[in-house]
Amino acid sequence: xxxxxxxxVVRYNRWGYIxxxxxxxxxxxxxxxxxxxxxYNSFFENYRSGLTQIGPNFxxxxxxxxxxxxxDIWQYFKNTMIMWIMGFVPQILVxxxxxxxxxxxxxxxxxxxxxxxxxxxxxxxxxxxxxxxFFTLFADTGPVNSILIQTGVIxxxxxxxxxxxxxxxxxxxMNFIMWFxxxxxxxxxxxxxxxxxxxxxxxVDGATATQIFYRITLPLLRPILIYVMVTSLxxxxxxxxxxxxxxNGTGDPGRSSMTLIMFLNKHLYSKNYGMGGALSVLLFIxxxxxxxxxxxxxxxxxxxxxxxxxxxx
Amino acid sequence: MNRKWFxxxxxxxxxxxxxxxxxxxxxxASTAPAAESTKTESTAAESTAAVESAAPESEVTVEGTTSTxxxxxxNEEFKTRLEDHYPGYEKIDATHGKIGDVAVSFNITxxxxxxxxxxxxxxxxxxxxxPADSKIDMFLVEAxxxxxxxxxxxxxxxxxxxxxxxDISKQYKYTQDIVTDSNGNLKGLxxxxxxxxxxxxxxxxxDVFGTDDPEAVQEYVKDWDTFAATADTLKExxxxxxxxxxxxxxxxxxNVSGKWVQxxxxxxxxxxxxxxxxxxxxxxxxxxxxxxxWSDDWNKGFYPDGKVxxxxxxxxxxxxxxxxxTEGSIANAGGWAATVGPQGFFWGGxxxxxxxxxxxxDLIKDIMLxxxxxxxxxxxxxxxxxxxxxxxxxMEAMAQDETYxxxxxxxxxxxxxxxxxxxxxxxxxxxxxDQGCNEEFQNAMKNYFEGGMSYExxxxxxxxxxxxxxxxxxx
Numbered sequence: 073x074x075x076x077x078x079x080x081v082v083r084y085n086r087w088g089y090i091x092x093x094x095x096x097x098x099x100x101x102x103x104x105x106x107x108x109x110x111x112y113n114s115f116f117e118n119y120r121s122g123l124t125q126i127g128p129n130f131x132x133x134x135x136x137x138x139x140x141x142x143x144d145i146w147q148y149f150k151n152t153m154i155m156w157i158m159g160f161v162p163q164i165l166v167x168x169x170x171x172x173x174x175x176x177x178x179x180x181x182x183x184x185x186x187x188x189x190x191x192x193x194x195x196x197x198x199x200x201x202x203x204x205x206f207f208t209l210f211a212d213t214g215p216v217n218s219i220l221i222q223t224g225v226i227x228x229x230x231x232x233x234x235x236x237x238x239x240x241x242x243x244x245x246m247n248f249i250m251w252f253x254x255x256x257x258x259x260x261x262x263x264x265x266x267x268x269x270x271x272x273x274x275x276v277d278g279a280t281a282t283q284i285f286y287r288i289t290l291p292l293l294r295p296i297l298i299y300v301m302v303t304s305l306x307x308x309x310x311x312x313x314x315x316x317x318x319x320n321g322t323g324d325p326g327r328s329s330m331t332l333i334m335f336l337n338k339h340l341y342s343k344n345y346g347m348g349g350a351l352s353v354l355l356f357i358x359x360x361x362x363x364x365x366x367x368x369x370x371x372x373x374x375x376x377x378x379x380x381x382x383x384x385x
Numbered sequence: 386m387n388r389k390w391f392x393x394x395x396x397x398x399x400x401x402x403x404x405x406x407x408x409x410x411x412x413x414a415s416t417a418p419a420a421e422s423t424k425t426e427s428t429a430a431e432s433t434a435a436v437e438s439a440a441p442e443s444e445v446t447v448e449g450t451t452s453t454x455x456x457x458x459x460n461e462e463f464k465t466r467l468e469d470h471y472p473g474y475e476k477i478d479a480t481h482g483k484i485g486d487v488a489v490s491f492n493i494t495x496x497x498x499x500x501x502x503x504x505x506x507x508x509x510x511x512x513x514x515x516p517a518d519s520k521i522d523m524f525l526v527e528a529x530x531x532x533x534x535x536x537x538x539x540x541x542x543x544x545x546x547x548x549x550x551x552d553i554s555k556q557y558k559y560t561q562d563i564v565t566d567s568n569g570n571l572k573g574l575x576x577x578x579x580x581x582x583x584x585x586x587x588x589x590x591x592d593v594f595g596t597d598d599p600e601a602v603q604e605y606v607k608d609w610d611t612f613a614a615t616a617d618t619l620k621e622x623x624x625x626x627x628x629x630x631x632x633x634x635x636x637x638x639x640n641v642s643g644k645w646v647q648x649x650x651x652x653x654x655x656x657x658x659x660x661x662x663x664x665x666x667x668x669x670x671x672x673x674x675x676x677x678x679w680s681d682d683w684n685k686g687f688y689p690d691g692k693v694x695x696x697x698x699x700x701x702x703x704x705x706x707x708x709x710x711t712e713g714s715i716a717n718a719g720g721w722a723a724t725v726g727p728q729g730f731f732w733g734g735x736x737x738x739x740x741x742x743x744x745x746x747d748l749i750k751d752i753m754l755x756x757x758x759x760x761x762x763x764x765x766x767x768x769x770x771x772x773x774x775x776x777x778x779x780m781e782a783m784a785q786d787e788t789y790x791x792x793x794x795x796x797x798x799x800x801x802x803x804x805x806x807x808x809x810x811x812x813x814x815x816x817x818x819d820q821g822c823n824e825e826f827q828n829a830m831k832n833y834f835e836g837g838m839s840y841e842x843x844x845x846x847x848x849x850x851x852x853x854x855x856x857x858x859x860x
Binding site for chain 1: 498499510533539674681682821831832835838843855857
């Protein structure tokens, strides 16, 4: 009896493995092999000049040395982080506010579904199309400038794409518009998952709405907040389509809005797998380190406040 | 047990399917070209259809044909020339046609973000493994990057097609110089010549100078100093002298004294430095803009509200690019006129190249001969499309023809001007790096013109961008 049962368990396990094969196959083919070959490629000089292939010649750490020696990569990293933070801060604030409103039953908001859909809509538009739209709107002779001139706010066209901070603000603003709906829905899900008896208890004890928000909602929301933060950080580091299209691939003015991935894209003109690979590996390391920092930082301090029950899920 | 094997078989099929997909993709690069192609798709919806359909459909045999002629190009220009002027061409749909018993298939990939060349490179490099009917037979190139293709074994020698020197003796010499490789072999032919002129708005000229007569206006733009003084006059009346500083870039860059790249080093020519100085002065006085060519801001000058005095361009620009079909544009009303301008230059042009190992060499030869040497067909092209064709006697005859006039130019016959320009074009300073260098130089200098950077910083940015594109260069 016992033996038969164990046999069945083993066989079920085997089924489990078989059904995992597709996932692993996809992972190996589309993630692991490209990852390894990227690292491998990064040690070679390998590009195309016109139709002539140059390399691959082994150059050791030459590509890394070239990338790190002129310091441009840190400038692009800085640009990426600045634009991400400029978009992320308002995004998380607005999302928290909206999430709190939407999940508060005592407010009895009307048309909730409608607004939830509407705030999510910008995310459904392709980023490049969205960027193209802003490019046209904020062009030197575009509609925004003509409105501003006609209403007398400014006397001559403001060149949005020619000033460092207006360009960065536009990029950040687009990222904000595109992603705050998504974040709101995530945070709202987290807030709805909080036991409502906690709120009731707090109300009975005479806590104000502000106190409830800071003392109950925020601490219990921490796991979701960390998740939002990490995914947004990774997405932010990979920022590409919005600034690429807004600045026509130049990262102007003076490459102050060039992100790391745009820089990577520059190397693909000459099919420069070596430099591209080295840059990708560096990006991989940066992303890993930053994610670890965020995770560690927010995970440790929250140890006591997060109820044991929630930390398991 | 049966069920188990069934499930195993299913998962095996799934895995092998995935593996097959993954195997053919170049691993590290697979993500980025995909991103690029999405962008192309978004910019030119109509051509996407062409790109997508090209691969499978080129294998589809059109009824009654024995082989397929695959043509790679980046816009509709050549296609319309072939449709309208090649005898015996039957149009089937937007990208397909038929000549006799040969099916013609166009693969149109827009130039944006280098997509056309990326596509062409891949196709040419994989040519050996492609089946005969989907093999590339013919492709078009532009002057800026012609050498990149001409100087390889992928393009066929025109002589090997059976075209003799005598056949092409009436063409302008410069159109052949561009597509002659380093061993002196001619590798392509063009039906058009692209000498440029200064195209100005008649209304603005009348308003400011009191005349729109080309010879009188020429006095106001005869050299760069006069041009700058004229810009001041125009400013007082509220007009911009050009739409963008990049308009005059070609005029300076065609009159350089040396190549962009000399012995592997990037060299900025004095003539280009002059462009920077002149342009900076114009921008500082707010007499012109800094936007990129072909941008929406640049196009504004095609309409009266844009208040732009002139553009620099060749014949194809007048007819093909200045919104002549749009109601309300200056071109539509015939409001432009042409004059020689401060300096002669050329811009663009399209060359027909035959790919090596084509299975339709005879047809390519005939297309080349008909479109680039046949007097009658070329005269038709001038009359119908106002193109400047690559045939000296035809152009000189047309220049004398008083019945001919370009509607966009208000009936002016500017061909004599073009003829004169075409004779003077000197292309000894062309290099295969021109496209990248020209683009990046304009991009970088924009920062200097707008005041965000000093000239040295902008120059540094330019070097950086060029080395990214061509890693073998130094500065």
